[in-house]
Amino acid sequence: MTETFLTDILILGAGPAGYTAAIYAARANLKPILVTGLQPGGQLTITNEIENFPGFANPVQGPWLMEQMAEQAKNVGTVIHYDLITQCNLSTPKKDDPYFTFHADSGNIYKARSAIIATGAQARWLGLEAETRLQGFGVSACATCDGFFYRGKKVAVIGGGNSAVEEALYLTHHADHVTLIHRRDSLKAEKIQQDRLFNNPKISILWNSVVEDILADGNPPVVTGLALRDVVKNESYQIAVDGVFVAIGHTPNTKIFNDQIELDNEGYIITTPGTTKTSVPGIYAAGDVQDKHYRQAITAAGTGCMAALEAERFLASST
Ligand code: FAD
Numbered sequence: 001m002t003e004t005f006l007t008d009i010l011i012l013g014a015g016p017a018g019y020t021a022a023i024y025a026a027r028a029n030l031k032p033i034l035v036t037g038l039q040p041g042g043q044l045t046i047t048n049e050i051e052n053f054p055g056f057a058n059p060v061q062g063p064w065l066m067e068q069m070a071e072q073a074k075n076v077g078t079v080i081h082y083d084l085i086t087q088c089n090l091s092t093p094k095k096d097d098p099y100f101t102f103h104a105d106s107g108n109i110y111k112a113r114s115a116i117i118a119t120g121a122q123a124r125w126l127g128l129e130a131e132t133r134l135q136g137f138g139v140s141a142c143a144t145c146d147g148f149f150y151r152g153k154k155v156a157v158i159g160g161g162n163s164a165v166e167e168a169l170y171l172t173h174h175a176d177h178v179t180l181i182h183r184r185d186s187l188k189a190e191k192i193q194q195d196r197l198f199n200n201p202k203i204s205i206l207w208n209s210v211v212e213d214i215l216a217d218g219n220p221p222v223v224t225g226l227a228l229r230d231v232v233k234n235e236s237y238q239i240a241v242d243g244v245f246v247a248i249g250h251t252p253n254t255k256i257f258n259d260q261i262e263l264d265n266e267g268y269i270i271t272t273p274g275t276t277k278t279s280v281p282g283i284y285a286a287g288d289v290q291d292k293h294y295r296q297a298i299t300a301a302g303t304g305c306m307a308a309l310e311a312e313r314f315l316a317s318s319t
């Protein structure tokens with residue numbers, strides 16, 4: 001049997017942004033409902049050690065950290081629903097019906113006076129079988145998260161945009177050598193970033209090259225190299241590396257908000273600078289769904305906190 005739930009505040013997403021928003025909203029007595037989506041815990045559930053989330057002297061496991069956040073949100077009064085929002089109506093609520101409407105996969109309907117969108121983003125991958133198998137074993141999409149593990153080693157970065165260049169430059173602080181691999185003969189990244197890349201003695205570039213396979217040895221596996229193809233010469237070749245960082249862009253989870261809320265040309269939710277306000281009053285966005293620059297658990301949690309405080313003020317001013 002399907003149900004309709006009424007709430008002051010609905011939180012979409014169970015990553016660091018969603019859980020932090022829930023903790024703050026629950027502690028403000030707003031009795032939030034949080035809908036988890038298909039990945040309760042969010043992106044950190046697919047990684048192992050987290051070393052950069054403050055509060056832990058030693059590395060913690062991603063899934064464990066997210067279980068703790070879920071428990072904390074529940075303990076202060078958040079109601080968690082394991083469901084997926086598939087459709088929404090964010091047209092400005094009317095006086096006689098002050099609710100935004102959200103439809104879930106289960107058939108349930110949520111009517112909320114305000115909502116926090118914290119549906120995250122997903123790294124784009126090349127689509128190789130080895131890439132999935134070796135994630136956490138030498139293949140990563142986040143240099144800030146995993147670069148530290150490659151001190152004194154050789155790594156490769158795939159991509160030619162700002163992210164790839166930024167990842168490559170960042171990795172030079174840890175790795176001995178960084179090879180940037182790009183499928184064309186020119187970069188998409190900003191010129192100033194390109195200059196930094198070209199002038200860095202620890203970085204070399206392989207142009208016109210695509211990754212055909214990621215090579216690994218052992219059990220548990222350890223990445224040993226890349227099988228590449230030069231698309232101009234149509235020649236296959238291999239290089240030895242200890243780690244591979246895929247940086248070919250991210251896709252924010254905003255499909256269901258198309259035509260409902262203002263998104264930028266890459267699909268990220270646009271927020272008023274310095275706030276989590278979206279183009280619809282009463283709807284807030286936190287975490288990776290509105291952030292293409294930092295994409296960290298702590299920044300997601302920080303904006304989750306901001307969103308809950310802003311929603312609380314909105315609710316107080318509209319009653
Ligand atoms: P996410 O964690 O992406 O969570 C999104 C949530 O939204 C999920 O629960 C999902 O199920 C839900 N959702 C999606 N669509 C819907 C919908 N339609 N309805 C309801 N719910 C929905 N950061 C660090 O700070 N340190 C690290 O060491 C680190 N390591 C990482 C390792 C890996 C492999 C990856 C991929 C990322 C890593 N990050 C790390 C980045 C960090 O995970 C993200 O920045 C952070 O998780 C973003 O949090 P978020 O809450 O915005 O979104």
Ligand code: NAP
Binds near residue numbers: 164248266
């Ligand atoms: P992006 O600009 O879309 O660049 C993606 C890169 O990956 C492109 O070079 C693309 O190649 C390559 N690529 C895509 N699919 C590929 C595939 N299947 N195989 C091999 N290569 C592939 O993504 P981004 O670098 O993540 O940047 C996203 C946005 O965030 C941009 O607007 C960027 O400016 C912004 N950003 C800004 C900063 C900053 O200002 N400091 C930092 C990071 C990101 P082609 O070039 O051939 O298309």
